[in-house]
Amino acid sequence: MSVCILGAGGWGTALSAMLGLHGRGSVLWARRPDLAGELLRERENRAYLPGVRMPDTVQVTSDLERATAGHDWALLTVPSVGIPELLSALPRTLGVVLCAKGLAPDGDRLSVLATRMGFARVAVLSGPNHAEEIGLGLPAATVVASTEDAGTDAALGESVQAALMTPTLRVYTSSDLVGVELGGVLKNVIALAAGLIDGLELGDNAKAAIITRGLLEMGRYLASQGAEEGTVYGLSGLGDLVATAGSRHSRNRAAGEAIARGQEAGQGGKVVEGVRTAGLLSAWAEAHGQDLPIVRAVARVVAGEWTPQQSVAALMGRQAREE
Numbered sequence: 001m002s003v004c005i006l007g008a009g010g011w012g013t014a015l016s017a018m019l020g021l022h023g024r025g026s027v028l029w030a031r032r033p034d035l036a037g038e039l040l041r042e043r044e045n046r047a048y049l050p051g052v053r054m055p056d057t058v059q060v061t062s063d064l065e066r067a068t069a070g071h072d073w074a075l076l077t078v079p080s081v082g083i084p085e086l087l088s089a090l091p092r093t094l095g096v097v098l099c100a101k102g103l104a105p106d107g108d109r110l111s112v113l114a115t116r117m118g119f120a121r122v123a124v125l126s127g128p129n130h131a132e133e134i135g136l137g138l139p140a141a142t143v144v145a146s147t148e149d150a151g152t153d154a155a156l157g158e159s160v161q162a163a164l165m166t167p168t169l170r171v172y173t174s175s176d177l178v179g180v181e182l183g184g185v186l187k188n189v190i191a192l193a194a195g196l197i198d199g200l201e202l203g204d205n206a207k208a209a210i211i212t213r214g215l216l217e218m219g220r221y222l223a224s225q226g227a228e229e230g231t232v233y234g235l236s237g238l239g240d241l242v243a244t245a246g247s248r249h250s251r252n253r254a255a256g257e258a259i260a261r262g263q264e265a266g267q268g269g270k271v272v273e274g275v276r277t278a279g280l281l282s283a284w285a286e287a288h289g290q291d292l293p294i295v296r297a298v299a300r301v302v303a304g305e306w307t308p309q310q311s312v313a314a315l316m317g318r319q320a321r322e323e
């Protein structure tokens with residue numbers, strides 16, 4: 001069985017390479033014909049995932065119709081900003097597995113957007129999964145969530161689980177689409193905050209505090225959106241927060257560190273989802289009278305309204321309270 005992967009950045013490339021390591025086939029769609037040509041020639045994605053070989057079982061194309069032909073569902077591995085455009089070009093009968101850890105332009109979940117656009121079979125894939133490690137075949141676990149609610153299809157999750165489960169990737173299913181999807185979205189913002197602490201050299205205690213209080217904030221937001229209570233403590237929540245906030249691979253953590261050091265937040269053209277997410281979530285919290293102080297602090301820093309030091313002072317100066 002060949003897996004259709006739409007998006008040839010780090011994540012799409014890693015999944016195709018991982019499947020190839022285990023003798024499984026895939027077709028990888030790159031939006032830019034020049035990138036598709038380079039991947040076919042070099043068998044390595046030097047811009048987005050250097051050092052990972054793409055086995056011959058990976059087919060590459062920049063033709064979307066050719067990529068999806070004969071496939072019942074596809075993994076969508078482009079950044080969240082590219083999801084609306086990609087969805088609009090896909091047949092509504094295709095099952096779509098959303099892998100981006102970001103929000104739609106209006107702040108909605110990407111799965112809500114997909115359902116609104118007429119897709120009846122929607123799932124999300126999320127977990128502590130750095131492309132740099134998955135692509136090399138290092139062991140990892142992830143979650144695919146789908147549900148019968150809102151017209152989506154629970155069976156899609158099981159198909160994805162069967163297709164992606166290999167000796168190096170353990171895939172769990174979940175019926176909590178909201179919780180799994182939002183865990184990956186929120187953890188990027190908290191990882192950015194952890195990076196600010198790294199860049200300011202504030203120490204391990206501060207980092208532990210931001211991760212722990214950040215997890216609480218994640219749980220608060222997930223609950224407000226109807227997620228199940230335990231999901232934030234699973235792979236897509238706590239698991240991904242741990243993997244990201246302490247990682248040398250994380251672009252979100254590294255962006256926070258760079259900002260605190262007065263450097264450019266950009267990561268060589270690679271997507272840093274937390275920057276846009278922080279603004280969207282902070283605006284939501286303000287509009288709904290919700291308390292998301294770490295999200296707000298990160299949003300203000302990335303918008304240039306606060307210095308990193310001001311964000312620390314704001315968080316430390318909050319009113320005394322019970323844990």
Ligand SMILES: NC(=O)c1ccc[n+]([C@@H]2O[C@H](COP(=O)([O-])OP(=O)(O)OC[C@H]3O[C@@H](n4cnc5c(N)ncnc54)[C@H](O)[C@@H]3O)[C@@H](O)[C@H]2O)c1
Pocket residue numbers: 007008009010011012031048077078079080081082083085086099100101102129130131132269270271273
């Ligand atoms: N890199 C990881 O370890 C990892 C792991 C899990 C999930 N994710 C998520 O997957 C998504 C993609 O991340 P990535 O690491 O692959 O990004 P990346 O920065 O490595 O690459 C982005 C790719 O998407 C392409 N692209 C940009 N805009 C596009 C558009 N409008 N339409 C089609 N293609 C477009 C770029 O040309 C590039 O090929 C993000 O939401 C990220 O949070 C990443």
Ligand SMILES: O=P(O)(O)OC[C@H](O)CO
Pocket residue numbers: 101127128129130131188191240243244249250251252253271272273
């Ligand atoms: O590099 P980041 O910060 O986008 O994180 C990558 C993955 O989401 C980790 O699970």
